[in-house]
Amino acid sequence: MTTVGTEQQSLAWNTELTKSLLFTAAVAEFTEYGLAGARMDRIAATASVNKERIYQYFGNKEALFDKVLAAKQEQLDKELYRLCTDGHLSVEELAGGVFDFYAADPGNARFWFWAALEKGSATRLTGLENTKAVLASLQETAGLSENAARELLLTLMTLCSASTALPQLEALIPDSSASRVHSRRKHIVEAVTLLAAAASQ
Structure with missing residues (x-):
């Protein structure tokens, strides 16, 4: 199993840490690219978390932006x-x-x-x-x-x-x-x- 895969498996058991990593990545992404230019897959990659977790915890891209x-x-x-x-x-x-x-x-x-x-x-x-x-x-x-x-x-x-x-x-x-x-x-x-x-x- 790859390092990223191992991290994702580990994070699956730590909801708060996963949310924190995704949120931090989202702040950086929106700050750099704005709402329209931001990409969910880039946020997930930065956080080393499966993209589906973003939708599970925060909803769609606009909902995530509103939380930021x-x-x-x-x-x-x-x-x-x-x-x-x-x-x-x-x-x-x-x-x-x-x-x-x-x-x-x-x-x-x-x-x-x-x-x-x-x-x-x-x-x-x-x-x-x-x-x-x-x-x-x-x-x-x-x-x-x-x-x-x-x-x-x-x-x-x-x-x-x-x-x-x-x-x-x-x-x-x-x-x-x-x-x-x-x-x-x-x-x-x-x-x-x-x-x-x-x-x-």
Whole structure:
């Protein structure tokens, strides 16, 4: 029996591990190719699991994509919670934290861009309770109205996600060294801080 065959036989007795391997492979596949370009056989091959297991555990390709989407939503919500645990989140801390979140794994932003292109309004974030805590903190620490806090957070997330999901834009900048990341972070933090100051007046 081949190594892959042995692994598949072993995984058949470990449902949770099999699901985890398939899900991890699916995240990578959807991030790289989007929903339309993703291939179930490639996901199965990456996970070294029989393709039929995907349908058994997750349903069809779109259902699997939706499960990844829900997981990405939860991941973002947890990050907002982490940034806002003390209840007094400054604009600078929020801007730097969101930038670091996307910079640490550019695939997060890339996945959201694919989702927006292929599923449109169906990708609308739902159930992100920690967003409310961030907005409340911005209102308190930056003196913003509820609407101004909402617009500031959306602007920040747009800047940070686009910065990592569209690396080809770096070709427009002569200096594409590693220091560009630090420079980009600094300028986004400064820009958002200035926006917050203007909105609070």
